[in-house]
Structures are given as C-alpha cells and as structure tokens.
Amino acid sequence: MKRPQIVKVLQVVLCALLLSSCVSRKEIVYFQGLEEAGERLAQNQNKNLTIKPNDLLTINVSAPEQEAAMPFNLPVVGMPQGGGLDVSLTVQGRQQMQTYLVANDGTIEFPVLGDIVVEGLRTKELSAKLKKEISEYVQDPIVNVRLVNFQVSVLGEVNRPGTFDIRDEYLSLPKALGLAGDLSIYGERKNVLVMREENGKKIHEYLDLTDPEILDSPFYYLQQNDVVYVEPNGAQRQSASYNRNAGVYISIASVLISLAVLLTR
Template sequence: MLSRFKYLIPLLACIIFIAAFSSCGVPKNFQNAVYLKDSVTDSERMVLQKPVVIMPGDRLNINITAINKEAADAFNITQGIATQGVQGYLVDAAGNIQMLQLGTVPVAGLAPAQLQQRLQKQLDDYIKGSVVTVNIANFKVMVMGEVGSPGTLQVPDGKMNILQAITQSGDLTLYAKRDNILVIREQDGKREFGRVDISSNKIFMSPYYNLQQNDVIYVEPDKAKFINNDAFLNRNVRYLGLAMTVLSAALLIVNIINR
C-alpha cells in the first residue's frame, strides 16, 4: 500500500513550486519603458548646448603638427607624468598648464576648441602653419542605479550625452524612473543637481543633456519595483504556508496508511 504513495510528497512539492512561480508574471510597467514620446521639432534639434570646458584636475592631450615636423616635435616632447594610467598636461589648481617654450598657459574655463585656437596663435611665433588638437584625456562620467551595468564610463573624445551614457551602461531596467533622472555636476567649485526626463523630447533642451566631465547620473527605481517586490514576497509566504499544510497532510496520510 505504501508504494502507491511513495511519489506523493515529491509530486505535491512540484505542483506547489509551479503554482507559486507561474504567477510571478511580467512587470506591469512595460508601458513606461519608452523614450522621447513626443515628436522632435527642428527648433528643438537646433538648441545650443553648453560646451564642455576645461577644469582644474583635467588631463589634456595636446598634439601639435606642422610641415616643419622637427619644430612641431619640440612642443610634443612631453605631456607630463601619467596619473592613473592617463597621460597629458595636468591642469593645476589655478587652472594653468605648463608647456615647453610657452610657459604657463591659462586653460580653465575654455572649451577644447577655444584652447586650440589660442595655442595656434601663440605658436605662430615659433611654427608657421601649425595645427593643434586638444581633448580631455581623463573625461569620465559615472552611472548609478537602475541600469543594466552601473559603473564609470571613460570618454576618450570628451563628448557624451546622457542617452549615450545610459546606452553604454546597458540601458535602463524596467523599473527605472525615466521622467526624473538625477544628474549631479560640480561646476565652479559648487555642486548642482539637475533632473532630466528622457521620456520626453524636451530632454534636448536640457542643460544636462550633454554631459560634463565627472558628472554622476543616478537613475531612481520606480515605485512599481517596491510594489512588485512586496507582492512577490507576500505571495511566496502564502505559498510556503500552503506547502507546509499540504506536506503535513501528506505525512499524516502516510502515517495512517502505515498503521
């Protein structure tokens, strides 16, 4: 008689397990996982964004070329001591860099393109027809919160917008709060906090659309995450109680049969 019931307990356990997890379902906030809900007008595409500017602590890659290669190489001999694997001219606390022959060069507050123009004018006394390129070697942003791969992003060319940063961080999770993303920025010695709604085309008009070096992006979780987590926990507690009841009943039946 007992052999009839030897598979009873495992079978009941499997049934309870399937019932418990088959109702987990898919999060109900799929409708919120959208970007740029409204159409983008030409005027909004033309909004000028604040350019990235050089700040103290930056490392600058400055490359000088000219027809007279030897003359240009005299300015490319060294770019300072590498820090954390990043080499380049270090912008000191006063906002200056030190260059061969040119001496102290003020750079803080300038966009890389502006510094290029200034250096080309200064170099005219030494090199004819010089071409200067400048970029921020240690440009980076940090992405935290409800994204696929939180972490720090290195930006070699010094250009990144918030959509690119989110994409390179594995995109937003289903629980991300898309209409209130926080951008933390340090500027002129002060910390400022901006909010961005990437579900709207108004994002292109935001001063936080184009990122500055050392920006921190924090994506908050939506309330649905906490609601779903609580519901999942409560549901599993109920099923656990049910499982214990069924197993107790099964053991009781087996004991009665064995008597």
C-alpha cells in the same frame, strides 16, 4: 467554501493581477512627442563642456617641418617590458603621451610658451589659441587637444552600473545610459538625477526621459565627472519591503487552493 465560490475568487484575483500588471506607454517610452520638438536635437550641442582645474589634457603639435614643432611637445613616456619609465622618443614597449594637469588657477605650463590660461575654454578653442601663438615660431602648425579624464558614472537601476571613460566629448544622457546597458524595467524614467560640479559648487537636475523638453536641458549633454543616478520606481521600492520568501508563500497558497478545488468536487 463551495467550488463555484472558489472559482469566482480565483477569477477576481487573476483579473486584479492582470490589471495591476498593465503599464501605459507614457510610463515606459522615451522622448514622447519628439515630432513636436522640431530640430532641437540637431541644434542642441554640448557647448558647456569646458576645461576645468584638475583636468588632464594631451596636446600634440605637428608641422610640415616636424623638427621645428618638437620643442612644443612633451617627451613621450615609454613603458618598457622590464618595468620602469623611459622618457626617450624611441622606446620599446607601449608608448604614451604625457598629460598636462590643469592647475587650480586654470593654467598649464606649456613648453616654450610658459603659463597658458586654459580654464573655461573648449578643446577646439584651446587648439586655436595655441596654434596662433605657436605660429610665431613654427610655420603652419597643427595642434590637437584632447581631454583624457572625461569620465561619467551611471548608478542605480541600470543593467550595467559603473564609471565609463569617454573618448567622445559630446556625450548625451541617453548615450551614457546606453553604455550602462539602459535602465532596467524597475528604473524610474521620469526622475533621472544628474549631478555635477561647476565653479566649485555641486549642482543637479532631475530629468524626465519621457519628455522631449529634455533636449533643452543643460544637463542633456554630460560633462566630465558627472554622476547619473536612476532611482527605483514605485513597484521596486514597494517590493523592497516585501518578504523575500513571498514568492514561495504564494506558490504554496496556489497549491493549497488547487487542492481545495479538487477536494470540493
């Protein structure tokens, strides 16, 4: 093969590589056309995050007369430096509030009040419910309820996959992906899977991160124990079938072509 022919072949290969490496904005950018979505992002709230069986809750009751509120609090669990447990209110070492485990029938056993139905309530609703009942015994009680087993798992083509403990009850899908270091360049942005358990059934939905309509999805805000899976895009799936030594072979071929050019001068 003559030198001009080799040069033309190399030019064609280079152009093909450049064209194949071009990715449109539509394939990468999140929430395209968001300006047309109006104020849905501000209006969309996680109204679906409710208490479920097997959830763990911490409930703290306080009042101006703190002694009157003490019977409505579980004893603090202390972790002394020497090991073991200490259930006194004054311990040395780390202290931690005991948790309420929501039973399969959706109830917790609360001090003084007995069995309380909590399933299906949001934490604010449960706080208001307890405050109303405790007000019969304590003047001006303050009730703080917190869900402590709010975890989500983010798997697949993200930079830091894992399971994350969430302190904020309003966790959106973008925030969860942010905790996982965002999608890698090989992540499929138009087909992100969110799986959850609801009423004893496994449900799921595929979300398109490039579509502003995602703001209207009930899966946009995550719930406890949701699993997010980012599948590999077409390029990554295709590369999985390639020989891992393909890069070495290409380098060798480049050297051979360069030598061929020099020898045909």
